[in-house]
Amino acid sequence: MTHARSARAVPDPRLTILVLEDELEVREALEADLAPFADIARVEPAEDVPDAHAVLDEVAADGDVLALVLADHRLPGRSGTDFLVELMASGRHPHVRTVLVTGQADHADTIRAVNEGGLDYYVAKPWNPDDLRALVRRQLTEYVLWSGADPVPHLRVLETERALEAVRGRSEL
Template sequence: MKKIAILCVEDESEVREAVIRDLKPFAEVFRIEAAEDVSDAREVLAELEDDGVELGLALCDHMMPGESGVEFLVSLEHNDEYQDCRKVLITGQAGLEDTVRAVNEAKLHHYISKPWKPEELLSVVKEQLTEYVIGNAEDLKPYVAVLDGARLMTEIAKTASDK
């Protein structure tokens, strides 16, 4: 089973720590990484690549020093290696123009407004990672306990009946 990572890009340390804390239920199966800005995120991506870990989900703030979160998500979409990665913008500051750009150019999968509710974040992450593993994992069984188990079992049954 190839390891899959969740990347959280957030410049405010308290917010970053809160997101990572909320992601704990996924830590048993997914590698969880944090970055304080886009430059740091690119370093994390290089480490993941060196370790043979796929990026399954990018959770990204918009307003950060240097390159914005939307610009980072657009760059992921334009990189063949990360096109399958699910992209979620978590922000309270993206204007309409930036949000539209994220949807159109980054193929944004979800938008979460700050402050978020932990159960909302968990639900979105579970949904997005379920979509990712269905499209990219060879064996869905290891993910049944932490993702949408019913949906994954349906996909497993469908694959078995196709053989």
């Protein structure tokens, strides 16, 4: 007698938002503003660059993907700009979207983040929570569209119209 194996569905990788911020109150405020995303996307805090690398290792070990980094510039040790430059140079996350959330980056730091770190957006502190959520939704949508990920499991955290257009476009192929 043979037994049929039940096929176990492999879950889609979760999109991860890395929040790199050393000030506890600011990090907690960002996490609170991103709470509406947390049931679909992972929101992972890190207080400095070594902590961010540990988070990236954990995300990879879980089979999830780094979709978005929200990084402060001024951090203890190495700066958020240094982290973004290093992240882009590694080639491990080619489609990751990056946002500098800071009130202290000077002109040279910002230019370096754009030119060498692939910076996608700059948000000045203090931020508007609704604007931040709209920006995160837009950046996650960009990540999904550019990476070729299936938008369907992530629809609730994406710009719905753009994501559905991508789904319709794929079904027409």
